Amino acid sequence: MSESDDAKTMAGGLEADPADRNADVTAAAFRLMSRLKMRHLSMLKNIERHGSLTRVARETGISQPAVTKTLAEIESLFGAPLFHRSGRGLKPTEMGELAMLRASHMLQELDHWASEMEAVRKGYRARLLIGAVPYVPGSLLTQAIMALRERHNIIIVIRQATTDHLVQALCDHELDCVLGRASAVAGRDNLWHEVLYAQRPVLVGHSKLLKRLEGRRLDWRSLASMNWILPSPATPIGARIVELFTQAQVPVPVPIIETYSIDVMHGVLSKDESVISMVPEDIAVEMSRRGGIGILPWKMDWELPPLSLIRRVRDVPLDAEEKFAGILRELCG
Structure with a gap:
Protein backbone atom coordinates (compact mmCIF):
# COMPACT_ATOMS: atom_id res chain seq x y z
CA MET A 1 0.00 0.00 0.00
CA ALA A 103 -43.03 12.26 -6.44
CA SER A 104 -44.97 15.51 -6.59
CA HIS A 105 -42.90 16.73 -9.55
CA MET A 106 -43.29 13.43 -11.40
CA LEU A 107 -47.06 13.39 -10.91
CA GLN A 108 -47.27 17.00 -12.08
CA GLU A 109 -45.22 16.20 -15.18
CA LEU A 110 -47.45 13.20 -15.93
CA ASP A 111 -50.50 15.44 -15.65
CA HIS A 112 -48.93 17.92 -18.09
CA TRP A 113 -48.03 15.06 -20.39
CA ALA A 114 -51.62 13.82 -20.42
CA SER A 115 -52.90 17.35 -21.17
CA GLU A 116 -50.37 17.76 -23.98
CA MET A 117 -51.33 14.41 -25.49
CA GLU A 118 -54.97 15.46 -25.42
CA ALA A 119 -54.07 18.76 -27.13
CA VAL A 120 -52.12 16.91 -29.84
CA ARG A 121 -54.99 14.43 -30.27
CA LYS A 122 -57.24 17.41 -31.01
CA GLY A 123 -54.88 18.68 -33.69
CA TYR A 124 -52.63 21.09 -31.76
CA ARG A 125 -48.85 20.88 -31.70
CA ALA A 126 -48.36 21.36 -27.94
CA ARG A 127 -49.70 22.99 -24.77
CA LEU A 128 -47.70 25.60 -22.84
CA LEU A 129 -48.35 26.67 -19.25
CA ILE A 130 -47.30 30.29 -18.75
CA GLY A 131 -47.21 32.34 -15.54
CA ALA A 132 -47.37 36.13 -15.83
CA VAL A 133 -47.29 38.93 -13.27
CA PRO A 134 -50.10 41.50 -13.65
CA TYR A 135 -47.54 44.11 -14.70
CA VAL A 136 -46.88 42.33 -17.99
CA PRO A 137 -48.59 44.58 -20.58
CA GLY A 138 -51.71 42.99 -22.02
CA SER A 139 -50.65 44.04 -25.52
CA LEU A 140 -47.33 42.17 -25.21
CA LEU A 141 -48.93 39.03 -23.82
CA THR A 142 -51.71 39.09 -26.41
CA GLN A 143 -49.31 39.48 -29.34
CA ALA A 144 -47.05 36.73 -28.02
CA ILE A 145 -49.76 34.12 -27.46
CA MET A 146 -51.50 34.93 -30.75
CA ALA A 147 -48.20 34.50 -32.62
CA LEU A 148 -47.55 31.25 -30.76
CA ARG A 149 -50.92 29.87 -31.81
CA GLU A 150 -50.94 31.19 -35.37
CA ARG A 151 -47.35 30.28 -36.26
CA HIS A 152 -46.93 27.06 -34.30
CA ASN A 153 -50.45 25.84 -33.46
CA ILE A 154 -49.68 25.79 -29.72
CA ILE A 155 -52.41 26.28 -27.15
CA ILE A 156 -51.68 28.31 -24.02
CA VAL A 157 -52.77 28.29 -20.37
CA ILE A 158 -52.02 31.51 -18.46
CA ARG A 159 -51.86 31.93 -14.68
CA GLN A 160 -51.50 35.39 -13.11
CA ALA A 161 -49.98 36.01 -9.68
CA THR A 162 -47.00 37.75 -8.08
CA THR A 163 -43.53 36.63 -9.12
CA ASP A 164 -42.80 34.76 -5.88
CA HIS A 165 -45.93 32.62 -6.21
CA LEU A 166 -45.33 31.97 -9.91
CA VAL A 167 -41.68 31.04 -9.38
CA GLN A 168 -42.70 28.56 -6.69
CA ALA A 169 -45.28 27.09 -9.10
CA LEU A 170 -42.52 26.84 -11.72
CA CYS A 171 -40.26 25.00 -9.26
CA ASP A 172 -43.18 22.70 -8.40
CA HIS A 173 -43.57 21.85 -12.12
CA GLU A 174 -47.02 23.46 -12.27
CA LEU A 175 -45.85 25.92 -14.95
CA ASP A 176 -43.49 25.69 -17.92
CA CYS A 177 -42.17 29.28 -17.76
CA VAL A 178 -42.87 32.61 -16.07
CA LEU A 179 -42.92 36.25 -17.14
CA GLY A 180 -41.85 38.04 -13.98
CA ARG A 181 -39.09 39.80 -12.06
CA ALA A 182 -35.61 38.34 -12.33
CA SER A 183 -34.88 39.20 -8.69
CA ALA A 184 -37.01 36.21 -7.63
CA VAL A 185 -34.56 33.78 -9.28
CA ALA A 186 -31.67 34.64 -6.94
CA GLY A 187 -30.30 31.56 -5.19
CA ARG A 188 -32.29 29.06 -7.26
CA ASP A 189 -29.87 26.85 -9.20
CA ASN A 190 -32.72 25.04 -10.93
CA LEU A 191 -33.92 28.22 -12.69
CA TRP A 192 -32.46 30.66 -15.19
CA HIS A 193 -33.79 33.85 -16.73
CA GLU A 194 -33.54 35.91 -19.88
CA VAL A 195 -34.02 39.69 -19.51
CA LEU A 196 -36.67 41.10 -21.84
CA TYR A 197 -36.77 44.80 -20.98
CA ALA A 198 -36.75 47.30 -18.10
CA GLN A 199 -39.87 49.06 -16.84
CA ARG A 200 -39.92 52.62 -15.48
CA PRO A 201 -42.52 53.45 -12.80
CA VAL A 202 -44.95 56.37 -13.05
CA LEU A 203 -47.69 57.82 -10.87
CA VAL A 204 -51.28 57.51 -12.10
CA GLY A 205 -54.51 59.13 -10.97
CA HIS A 206 -57.87 60.56 -11.99
CA SER A 207 -57.85 63.00 -14.91
CA LYS A 208 -59.02 65.82 -12.58
CA LEU A 209 -56.19 65.07 -10.16
CA LEU A 210 -53.78 65.28 -13.07
CA LYS A 211 -54.98 68.83 -13.86
CA ARG A 212 -54.73 69.92 -10.21
CA LEU A 213 -51.14 68.73 -9.87
CA GLU A 214 -50.00 70.00 -13.25
CA GLY A 215 -46.98 72.28 -12.93
CA ARG A 216 -46.21 71.30 -9.34
CA ARG A 217 -42.93 69.80 -8.20
CA LEU A 218 -42.79 66.23 -6.89
CA ASP A 219 -43.50 66.43 -3.14
CA TRP A 220 -43.49 63.12 -1.25
CA ARG A 221 -44.90 64.75 1.88
CA SER A 222 -48.00 65.91 -0.01
CA LEU A 223 -48.28 62.54 -1.74
CA ALA A 224 -48.12 60.76 1.63
CA SER A 225 -51.36 62.47 2.67
CA MET A 226 -53.24 61.11 -0.35
CA ASN A 227 -55.19 57.86 -0.64
CA TRP A 228 -53.05 55.16 -2.23
CA ILE A 229 -53.62 51.88 -4.03
CA LEU A 230 -50.45 49.84 -3.61
CA PRO A 231 -49.24 46.30 -4.17
CA SER A 232 -47.86 44.34 -1.24
CA PRO A 233 -44.57 45.65 0.24
CA ALA A 234 -43.21 42.19 -0.60
CA THR A 235 -43.36 43.03 -4.33
CA PRO A 236 -40.56 45.00 -6.05
CA ILE A 237 -42.69 48.11 -6.68
CA GLY A 238 -44.26 47.95 -3.22
CA ALA A 239 -40.85 47.70 -1.56
CA ARG A 240 -39.51 50.58 -3.63
CA ILE A 241 -42.41 52.88 -2.69
CA VAL A 242 -41.78 52.19 1.01
CA GLU A 243 -38.11 53.03 0.42
CA LEU A 244 -38.94 56.30 -1.38
CA PHE A 245 -41.13 57.62 1.45
CA THR A 246 -38.58 56.50 4.04
CA GLN A 247 -35.78 58.32 2.21
CA ALA A 248 -37.96 61.45 2.06
CA GLN A 249 -38.39 61.13 5.85
CA VAL A 250 -42.17 61.09 5.66
CA PRO A 251 -44.56 58.41 6.94
CA VAL A 252 -45.25 55.61 4.51
CA PRO A 253 -48.94 55.83 3.51
CA VAL A 254 -51.23 53.00 4.50
CA PRO A 255 -53.00 51.97 1.28
CA ILE A 256 -56.79 52.12 1.20
CA ILE A 257 -56.55 49.11 -1.13
CA GLU A 258 -53.65 46.67 -1.39
CA THR A 259 -53.81 44.96 -4.76
CA TYR A 260 -51.86 43.99 -7.86
CA SER A 261 -55.03 43.98 -10.00
CA ILE A 262 -54.91 46.42 -12.89
CA ASP A 263 -58.69 46.21 -13.32
CA VAL A 264 -59.32 47.14 -9.68
CA MET A 265 -56.79 49.99 -9.85
CA HIS A 266 -58.35 51.43 -12.98
CA GLY A 267 -61.87 51.07 -11.63
CA VAL A 268 -61.10 52.98 -8.43
CA LEU A 269 -58.75 55.59 -9.93
CA SER A 270 -61.21 56.49 -12.69
CA LYS A 271 -63.99 57.14 -10.14
CA ASP A 272 -62.15 58.74 -7.21
CA GLU A 273 -59.93 61.76 -7.79
CA SER A 274 -58.43 61.52 -4.29
CA VAL A 275 -56.66 58.24 -5.04
CA ILE A 276 -53.22 57.71 -6.54
CA SER A 277 -51.07 54.72 -7.47
CA MET A 278 -47.73 53.78 -9.02
CA VAL A 279 -47.37 51.31 -11.89
CA PRO A 280 -44.91 50.62 -14.73
CA GLU A 281 -45.19 53.19 -17.52
CA ASP A 282 -46.33 50.74 -20.20
CA ILE A 283 -49.11 49.52 -17.89
CA ALA A 284 -50.07 53.16 -17.16
CA VAL A 285 -50.35 53.85 -20.90
CA GLU A 286 -52.72 50.89 -21.32
CA MET A 287 -54.78 52.04 -18.30
CA SER A 288 -55.05 55.60 -19.63
CA ARG A 289 -56.37 54.33 -22.96
CA ARG A 290 -59.40 52.97 -21.12
CA GLY A 291 -60.22 56.56 -20.14
CA GLY A 292 -60.73 58.40 -16.88
CA ILE A 293 -57.13 58.40 -15.65
CA GLY A 294 -53.80 59.85 -16.68
CA ILE A 295 -50.09 59.76 -15.94
CA LEU A 296 -48.85 62.38 -13.48
CA PRO A 297 -46.03 64.54 -14.92
CA TRP A 298 -43.29 63.45 -12.54
CA LYS A 299 -40.41 61.33 -13.77
CA MET A 300 -38.82 58.73 -11.49
CA ASP A 301 -35.04 58.35 -11.63
CA TRP A 302 -35.11 54.58 -11.03
CA GLU A 303 -36.30 51.44 -12.76
CA LEU A 304 -38.00 48.29 -11.59
CA PRO A 305 -36.12 44.99 -11.76
CA PRO A 306 -36.31 43.98 -15.42
CA LEU A 307 -39.17 41.95 -16.78
CA SER A 308 -37.71 38.54 -17.61
CA LEU A 309 -38.64 35.15 -18.98
CA ILE A 310 -37.90 32.70 -16.15
CA ARG A 311 -37.44 29.03 -17.00
CA ARG A 312 -36.43 25.75 -15.38
CA VAL A 313 -33.00 24.36 -16.21
CA ARG A 314 -33.65 21.38 -18.50
CA ASP A 315 -31.38 18.93 -20.29
CA VAL A 316 -33.56 19.39 -23.37
CA PRO A 317 -35.65 22.60 -23.55
CA LEU A 318 -39.32 22.29 -24.41
CA ASP A 319 -39.88 23.12 -28.08
CA ALA A 320 -43.00 25.17 -27.27
CA GLU A 321 -41.06 27.11 -24.64
CA GLU A 322 -38.28 27.86 -27.13
CA LYS A 323 -40.84 29.09 -29.66
CA PHE A 324 -42.39 31.37 -27.02
CA ALA A 325 -38.98 32.75 -26.04
CA GLY A 326 -38.18 33.52 -29.69
CA ILE A 327 -41.44 35.44 -30.13
CA LEU A 328 -40.81 37.46 -26.96
CA ARG A 329 -37.34 38.41 -28.22
CA GLU A 330 -38.89 39.69 -31.44
CA LEU A 331 -41.50 41.76 -29.61
CA CYS A 332 -39.19 43.16 -26.91
CA GLY A 333 -36.02 43.60 -28.98
Whole structure:
Protein backbone atom coordinates (compact mmCIF):
# COMPACT_ATOMS: atom_id res chain seq x y z
CA MET A 1 0.00 0.00 0.00
CA SER A 2 1.35 3.47 -0.90
CA GLU A 3 2.00 6.27 1.59
CA SER A 4 -1.06 8.14 0.27
CA ASP A 5 -3.17 5.01 0.77
CA ASP A 6 -1.81 4.68 4.32
CA ALA A 7 -2.81 8.31 4.96
CA LYS A 8 -6.33 7.70 3.67
CA THR A 9 -6.64 4.61 5.86
CA MET A 10 -5.47 6.54 8.91
CA ALA A 11 -7.98 9.30 8.11
CA GLY A 12 -10.85 6.87 8.24
CA GLY A 13 -10.56 4.31 5.45
CA LEU A 14 -9.95 4.18 1.72
CA GLU A 15 -11.92 6.61 -0.48
CA ALA A 16 -14.61 4.98 -2.61
CA ASP A 17 -13.59 4.28 -6.15
CA PRO A 18 -15.51 6.59 -8.57
CA ALA A 19 -16.38 3.51 -10.64
CA ASP A 20 -17.97 1.95 -7.55
CA ARG A 21 -19.98 5.11 -6.86
CA ASN A 22 -21.21 5.19 -10.46
CA ALA A 23 -22.17 1.53 -10.23
CA ASP A 24 -24.15 2.23 -7.04
CA VAL A 25 -26.00 5.12 -8.72
CA THR A 26 -26.74 3.01 -11.79
CA ALA A 27 -28.05 0.17 -9.65
CA ALA A 28 -30.28 2.55 -7.66
CA ALA A 29 -31.61 4.11 -10.86
CA PHE A 30 -32.35 0.68 -12.34
CA ARG A 31 -34.12 -0.37 -9.14
CA LEU A 32 -36.35 2.69 -9.28
CA MET A 33 -37.10 2.39 -13.00
CA SER A 34 -37.95 -1.28 -12.75
CA ARG A 35 -39.95 -1.28 -9.50
CA LEU A 36 -41.34 2.23 -8.88
CA LYS A 37 -45.04 2.39 -9.77
CA MET A 38 -47.71 5.06 -10.04
CA ARG A 39 -49.34 3.85 -6.82
CA HIS A 40 -46.04 4.51 -5.01
CA LEU A 41 -45.97 8.10 -6.26
CA SER A 42 -49.63 8.58 -5.33
CA MET A 43 -49.00 7.13 -1.88
CA LEU A 44 -46.14 9.57 -1.22
CA LYS A 45 -48.37 12.45 -2.33
CA ASN A 46 -51.19 11.26 -0.06
CA ILE A 47 -48.86 10.90 2.91
CA GLU A 48 -47.62 14.44 2.31
CA ARG A 49 -51.22 15.67 2.17
CA HIS A 50 -52.68 13.75 5.13
CA GLY A 51 -49.71 13.15 7.45
CA SER A 52 -50.61 9.69 8.73
CA LEU A 53 -51.37 6.23 7.35
CA THR A 54 -54.71 6.16 9.16
CA ARG A 55 -55.85 9.37 7.46
CA VAL A 56 -54.49 8.19 4.10
CA ALA A 57 -56.51 4.97 4.43
CA ARG A 58 -59.66 6.87 5.43
CA GLU A 59 -59.41 9.53 2.69
CA THR A 60 -58.44 7.19 -0.16
CA GLY A 61 -60.69 4.26 0.75
CA ILE A 62 -57.71 1.87 0.86
CA SER A 63 -57.39 -0.54 3.78
CA GLN A 64 -54.83 0.28 6.46
CA PRO A 65 -52.82 -2.95 5.85
CA ALA A 66 -52.63 -2.12 2.12
CA VAL A 67 -51.42 1.41 2.87
CA THR A 68 -48.80 0.07 5.30
CA LYS A 69 -47.64 -2.51 2.76
CA THR A 70 -47.29 0.11 0.00
CA LEU A 71 -45.17 2.34 2.22
CA ALA A 72 -42.98 -0.66 3.10
CA GLU A 73 -42.48 -1.31 -0.62
CA ILE A 74 -41.46 2.32 -1.17
CA GLU A 75 -38.96 2.28 1.70
CA SER A 76 -37.56 -1.02 0.42
CA LEU A 77 -36.95 0.65 -2.95
CA PHE A 78 -34.90 3.39 -1.30
CA GLY A 79 -33.22 1.10 1.19
CA ALA A 80 -33.91 3.38 4.15
CA PRO A 81 -36.82 4.67 6.29
CA LEU A 82 -38.57 7.66 4.72
CA PHE A 83 -40.61 8.60 7.79
CA HIS A 84 -40.33 8.65 11.57
CA ARG A 85 -43.40 6.98 13.10
CA SER A 86 -45.11 8.42 16.18
CA GLY A 87 -48.54 8.62 17.73
CA ARG A 88 -49.05 11.91 15.95
CA GLY A 89 -48.43 10.45 12.51
CA LEU A 90 -45.49 10.43 10.12
CA LYS A 91 -42.63 12.88 10.07
CA PRO A 92 -40.45 12.67 6.93
CA THR A 93 -36.74 12.00 7.15
CA GLU A 94 -34.43 14.00 4.91
CA MET A 95 -34.74 11.24 2.30
CA GLY A 96 -38.51 11.24 2.80
CA GLU A 97 -38.69 14.98 2.09
CA LEU A 98 -36.80 14.44 -1.15
CA ALA A 99 -38.95 11.44 -2.11
CA MET A 100 -42.19 13.41 -1.61
CA LEU A 101 -40.84 16.37 -3.58
CA ARG A 102 -39.76 14.18 -6.49
CA ALA A 103 -43.03 12.26 -6.44
CA SER A 104 -44.97 15.51 -6.59
CA HIS A 105 -42.90 16.73 -9.55
CA MET A 106 -43.29 13.43 -11.40
CA LEU A 107 -47.06 13.39 -10.91
CA GLN A 108 -47.27 17.00 -12.08
CA GLU A 109 -45.22 16.20 -15.18
CA LEU A 110 -47.45 13.20 -15.93
CA ASP A 111 -50.50 15.44 -15.65
CA HIS A 112 -48.93 17.92 -18.09
CA TRP A 113 -48.03 15.06 -20.39
CA ALA A 114 -51.62 13.82 -20.42
CA SER A 115 -52.90 17.35 -21.17
CA GLU A 116 -50.37 17.76 -23.98
CA MET A 117 -51.33 14.41 -25.49
CA GLU A 118 -54.97 15.46 -25.42
CA ALA A 119 -54.07 18.76 -27.13
CA VAL A 120 -52.12 16.91 -29.84
CA ARG A 121 -54.99 14.43 -30.27
CA LYS A 122 -57.24 17.41 -31.01
CA GLY A 123 -54.88 18.68 -33.69
CA TYR A 124 -52.63 21.09 -31.76
CA ARG A 125 -48.85 20.88 -31.70
CA ALA A 126 -48.36 21.36 -27.94
CA ARG A 127 -49.70 22.99 -24.77
CA LEU A 128 -47.70 25.60 -22.84
CA LEU A 129 -48.35 26.67 -19.25
CA ILE A 130 -47.30 30.29 -18.75
CA GLY A 131 -47.21 32.34 -15.54
CA ALA A 132 -47.37 36.13 -15.83
CA VAL A 133 -47.29 38.93 -13.27
CA PRO A 134 -50.10 41.50 -13.65
CA TYR A 135 -47.54 44.11 -14.70
CA VAL A 136 -46.88 42.33 -17.99
CA PRO A 137 -48.59 44.58 -20.58
CA GLY A 138 -51.71 42.99 -22.02
CA SER A 139 -50.65 44.04 -25.52
CA LEU A 140 -47.33 42.17 -25.21
CA LEU A 141 -48.93 39.03 -23.82
CA THR A 142 -51.71 39.09 -26.41
CA GLN A 143 -49.31 39.48 -29.34
CA ALA A 144 -47.05 36.73 -28.02
CA ILE A 145 -49.76 34.12 -27.46
CA MET A 146 -51.50 34.93 -30.75
CA ALA A 147 -48.20 34.50 -32.62
CA LEU A 148 -47.55 31.25 -30.76
CA ARG A 149 -50.92 29.87 -31.81
CA GLU A 150 -50.94 31.19 -35.37
CA ARG A 151 -47.35 30.28 -36.26
CA HIS A 152 -46.93 27.06 -34.30
CA ASN A 153 -50.45 25.84 -33.46
CA ILE A 154 -49.68 25.79 -29.72
CA ILE A 155 -52.41 26.28 -27.15
CA ILE A 156 -51.68 28.31 -24.02
CA VAL A 157 -52.77 28.29 -20.37
CA ILE A 158 -52.02 31.51 -18.46
CA ARG A 159 -51.86 31.93 -14.68
CA GLN A 160 -51.50 35.39 -13.11
CA ALA A 161 -49.98 36.01 -9.68
CA THR A 162 -47.00 37.75 -8.08
CA THR A 163 -43.53 36.63 -9.12
CA ASP A 164 -42.80 34.76 -5.88
CA HIS A 165 -45.93 32.62 -6.21
CA LEU A 166 -45.33 31.97 -9.91
CA VAL A 167 -41.68 31.04 -9.38
CA GLN A 168 -42.70 28.56 -6.69
CA ALA A 169 -45.28 27.09 -9.10
CA LEU A 170 -42.52 26.84 -11.72
CA CYS A 171 -40.26 25.00 -9.26
CA ASP A 172 -43.18 22.70 -8.40
CA HIS A 173 -43.57 21.85 -12.12
CA GLU A 174 -47.02 23.46 -12.27
CA LEU A 175 -45.85 25.92 -14.95
CA ASP A 176 -43.49 25.69 -17.92
CA CYS A 177 -42.17 29.28 -17.76
CA VAL A 178 -42.87 32.61 -16.07
CA LEU A 179 -42.92 36.25 -17.14
CA GLY A 180 -41.85 38.04 -13.98
CA ARG A 181 -39.09 39.80 -12.06
CA ALA A 182 -35.61 38.34 -12.33
CA SER A 183 -34.88 39.20 -8.69
CA ALA A 184 -37.01 36.21 -7.63
CA VAL A 185 -34.56 33.78 -9.28
CA ALA A 186 -31.67 34.64 -6.94
CA GLY A 187 -30.30 31.56 -5.19
CA ARG A 188 -32.29 29.06 -7.26
CA ASP A 189 -29.87 26.85 -9.20
CA ASN A 190 -32.72 25.04 -10.93
CA LEU A 191 -33.92 28.22 -12.69
CA TRP A 192 -32.46 30.66 -15.19
CA HIS A 193 -33.79 33.85 -16.73
CA GLU A 194 -33.54 35.91 -19.88
CA VAL A 195 -34.02 39.69 -19.51
CA LEU A 196 -36.67 41.10 -21.84
CA TYR A 197 -36.77 44.80 -20.98
CA ALA A 198 -36.75 47.30 -18.10
CA GLN A 199 -39.87 49.06 -16.84
CA ARG A 200 -39.92 52.62 -15.48
CA PRO A 201 -42.52 53.45 -12.80
CA VAL A 202 -44.95 56.37 -13.05
CA LEU A 203 -47.69 57.82 -10.87
CA VAL A 204 -51.28 57.51 -12.10
CA GLY A 205 -54.51 59.13 -10.97
CA HIS A 206 -57.87 60.56 -11.99
CA SER A 207 -57.85 63.00 -14.91
CA LYS A 208 -59.02 65.82 -12.58
CA LEU A 209 -56.19 65.07 -10.16
CA LEU A 210 -53.78 65.28 -13.07
CA LYS A 211 -54.98 68.83 -13.86
CA ARG A 212 -54.73 69.92 -10.21
CA LEU A 213 -51.14 68.73 -9.87
CA GLU A 214 -50.00 70.00 -13.25
CA GLY A 215 -46.98 72.28 -12.93
CA ARG A 216 -46.21 71.30 -9.34
CA ARG A 217 -42.93 69.80 -8.20
CA LEU A 218 -42.79 66.23 -6.89
CA ASP A 219 -43.50 66.43 -3.14
CA TRP A 220 -43.49 63.12 -1.25
CA ARG A 221 -44.90 64.75 1.88
CA SER A 222 -48.00 65.91 -0.01
CA LEU A 223 -48.28 62.54 -1.74
CA ALA A 224 -48.12 60.76 1.63
CA SER A 225 -51.36 62.47 2.67
CA MET A 226 -53.24 61.11 -0.35
CA ASN A 227 -55.19 57.86 -0.64
CA TRP A 228 -53.05 55.16 -2.23
CA ILE A 229 -53.62 51.88 -4.03
CA LEU A 230 -50.45 49.84 -3.61
CA PRO A 231 -49.24 46.30 -4.17
CA SER A 232 -47.86 44.34 -1.24
CA PRO A 233 -44.57 45.65 0.24
CA ALA A 234 -43.21 42.19 -0.60
CA THR A 235 -43.36 43.03 -4.33
CA PRO A 236 -40.56 45.00 -6.05
CA ILE A 237 -42.69 48.11 -6.68
CA GLY A 238 -44.26 47.95 -3.22
CA ALA A 239 -40.85 47.70 -1.56
CA ARG A 240 -39.51 50.58 -3.63
CA ILE A 241 -42.41 52.88 -2.69
CA VAL A 242 -41.78 52.19 1.01
CA GLU A 243 -38.11 53.03 0.42
CA LEU A 244 -38.94 56.30 -1.38
CA PHE A 245 -41.13 57.62 1.45
CA THR A 246 -38.58 56.50 4.04
CA GLN A 247 -35.78 58.32 2.21
CA ALA A 248 -37.96 61.45 2.06
CA GLN A 249 -38.39 61.13 5.85
CA VAL A 250 -42.17 61.09 5.66
CA PRO A 251 -44.56 58.41 6.94
CA VAL A 252 -45.25 55.61 4.51
CA PRO A 253 -48.94 55.83 3.51
CA VAL A 254 -51.23 53.00 4.50
CA PRO A 255 -53.00 51.97 1.28
CA ILE A 256 -56.79 52.12 1.20
CA ILE A 257 -56.55 49.11 -1.13
CA GLU A 258 -53.65 46.67 -1.39
CA THR A 259 -53.81 44.96 -4.76
CA TYR A 260 -51.86 43.99 -7.86
CA SER A 261 -55.03 43.98 -10.00
CA ILE A 262 -54.91 46.42 -12.89
CA ASP A 263 -58.69 46.21 -13.32
CA VAL A 264 -59.32 47.14 -9.68
CA MET A 265 -56.79 49.99 -9.85
CA HIS A 266 -58.35 51.43 -12.98
CA GLY A 267 -61.87 51.07 -11.63
CA VAL A 268 -61.10 52.98 -8.43
CA LEU A 269 -58.75 55.59 -9.93
CA SER A 270 -61.21 56.49 -12.69
CA LYS A 271 -63.99 57.14 -10.14
CA ASP A 272 -62.15 58.74 -7.21
CA GLU A 273 -59.93 61.76 -7.79
CA SER A 274 -58.43 61.52 -4.29
CA VAL A 275 -56.66 58.24 -5.04
CA ILE A 276 -53.22 57.71 -6.54
CA SER A 277 -51.07 54.72 -7.47
CA MET A 278 -47.73 53.78 -9.02
CA VAL A 279 -47.37 51.31 -11.89
CA PRO A 280 -44.91 50.62 -14.73
CA GLU A 281 -45.19 53.19 -17.52
CA ASP A 282 -46.33 50.74 -20.20
CA ILE A 283 -49.11 49.52 -17.89
CA ALA A 284 -50.07 53.16 -17.16
CA VAL A 285 -50.35 53.85 -20.90
CA GLU A 286 -52.72 50.89 -21.32
CA MET A 287 -54.78 52.04 -18.30
CA SER A 288 -55.05 55.60 -19.63
CA ARG A 289 -56.37 54.33 -22.96
CA ARG A 290 -59.40 52.97 -21.12
CA GLY A 291 -60.22 56.56 -20.14
CA GLY A 292 -60.73 58.40 -16.88
CA ILE A 293 -57.13 58.40 -15.65
CA GLY A 294 -53.80 59.85 -16.68
CA ILE A 295 -50.09 59.76 -15.94
CA LEU A 296 -48.85 62.38 -13.48
CA PRO A 297 -46.03 64.54 -14.92
CA TRP A 298 -43.29 63.45 -12.54
CA LYS A 299 -40.41 61.33 -13.77
CA MET A 300 -38.82 58.73 -11.49
CA ASP A 301 -35.04 58.35 -11.63
CA TRP A 302 -35.11 54.58 -11.03
CA GLU A 303 -36.30 51.44 -12.76
CA LEU A 304 -38.00 48.29 -11.59
CA PRO A 305 -36.12 44.99 -11.76
CA PRO A 306 -36.31 43.98 -15.42
CA LEU A 307 -39.17 41.95 -16.78
CA SER A 308 -37.71 38.54 -17.61
CA LEU A 309 -38.64 35.15 -18.98
CA ILE A 310 -37.90 32.70 -16.15
CA ARG A 311 -37.44 29.03 -17.00
CA ARG A 312 -36.43 25.75 -15.38
CA VAL A 313 -33.00 24.36 -16.21
CA ARG A 314 -33.65 21.38 -18.50
CA ASP A 315 -31.38 18.93 -20.29
CA VAL A 316 -33.56 19.39 -23.37
CA PRO A 317 -35.65 22.60 -23.55
CA LEU A 318 -39.32 22.29 -24.41
CA ASP A 319 -39.88 23.12 -28.08
CA ALA A 320 -43.00 25.17 -27.27
CA GLU A 321 -41.06 27.11 -24.64
CA GLU A 322 -38.28 27.86 -27.13
CA LYS A 323 -40.84 29.09 -29.66
CA PHE A 324 -42.39 31.37 -27.02
CA ALA A 325 -38.98 32.75 -26.04
CA GLY A 326 -38.18 33.52 -29.69
CA ILE A 327 -41.44 35.44 -30.13
CA LEU A 328 -40.81 37.46 -26.96
CA ARG A 329 -37.34 38.41 -28.22
CA GLU A 330 -38.89 39.69 -31.44
CA LEU A 331 -41.50 41.76 -29.61
CA CYS A 332 -39.19 43.16 -26.91
CA GLY A 333 -36.02 43.60 -28.98
